Amino acid sequence: MTAYNRKTRKHTRSNLYQDITDKIIAQLEQGTFPWVQPWGSPKANASLGLPQNAVTERNYSGINVLILWGAVFEAGYSSQSWLTFRQALKLGGTVRKGERGVTVVYASRFIPGEGKKKGQFTSDTSKNPRAIPFLKRFTVFNLDQCDGLPEQVTAQSVSPDTSLIEPKAEELIRASGIDFRIGGRRAFYSPDDDYVRVPPPQAYFEPINWHRTALHECSHATGHKTRLNRDQSGSFGSKKYAFEELVAEMSAAFLCASIGIVPTVRHADYLASWLQVLREDKRAIVRAASQASKSADYLTGFLNSVPEAGSKEAASCA
Structure with a gap:
């Protein structure tokens, strides 16, 4: 993702940490707590639960929960399930033209190489003091933004008893x-x-x-x-x-x-x-x-x- 700097007239890679933090601060200043969404509001069309990947059925975690919950309520989606563009195609479906995805992140760390040696990636839990934390970003789409997906993927989960x-x-x-x-x-x-x-x-x-x-x-x-x-x-x-x-x-x-x-x-x-x-x-x-x-x-x-x-x-x- 890039941002346009008017002073330098150049596109620079935006700081994802700052982008996320700015959005959370804006929500808090408006009195909205992003980890406690207004589930009873008219826009709360999705069932209560954590967002998950529609293909792997794994729940998203950490900051991605807040990002995807926010997207669900902003757009009024009826589903808490998400997938990438390639996952939609692999399932025989497609993302509708003009739909905009949501950026989610994966936390990792990079240990710079010494001399001519190449650096190496490590887990986010690495204790190496030289490890530099960073976020990888990728785009996902809600099931409501897709067409042609198989029924076993689009079927809504039963609301909790x-x-x-x-x-x-x-x-x-x-x-x-x-x-x-x-x-x-x-x-x-x-x-x-x-x-x-x-x-x-x-x-x-x-x-x-x-x-x-x-x-x-x-x-x-x-x-x-x-x-x-x-x-x-x-x-x-x-x-x-x-x-x-x-x-x-x-x-x-x-x-x-x-x-x-x-x-x-x-x-x-x-x-x-x-x-x-x-x-x-x-x-x-x-x-x-x-x-x-x-x-x-x-x-x-x-x-x-x-x-x-x-x-x-x-x-x-x-």
Whole structure:
């Protein structure tokens, strides 16, 4: 992607980190939280869930969730499924003429070569201090923008059964093994003692908010050194603290979408500190979204080992 510089009268490659960050800041300044889309609005035609590739059926993660959710609501698409132009052709379909795709990204790192040796690419999780992080970009199209795709690809997934929302959240918390306690008057995660405490559901005006709160605090717990080992050393009001709250907010939103709960913003009062973090570091939103996906994936991974309801192993998460 290139941008035209009026001063130099030349086309220059745009900075994707800055492009993404500018868009997120604009949305936040308008009071829109991109990880909590207005699912109940008239434009929310797509079913609740994470965006996925229509061919591989793999969910997009990190910043791509925010990018694609935003595209779904801006255009009013009815599908959360996406594919590349080549994937559409390979399936026997085509992208309609005039349709504009959405740029998604893949995070990677490049280690510069020494002397005449060529540099090498490495995983995004590389700890090599010489590794230079960068984003690869590619374009995807929503299924609503395509014609001629086979029925097995275009068939919409069944909407989540709302009767399973609360049990699924309970199962996830129980299976995670996190020390989860119900009681008290405030919700929090204690990094030092590694436990979560959340008030009882009846303490919430809308009981469904208990689940959103619980998933937010469990997302904090994934950062413990025995789990995903995030930096949780920031004190209240610090940039590190604001960044961790941003990670937990998005992780909870991703978890809610995964199990059929409409996400909401729990900490809108942190907006000013989030904006400060994003304005000072154009890579912050990308890193936060990546950490949020890792946190959500860590927790949803336990659902595969959950015992069936009614079994001897099933017990209360309290």
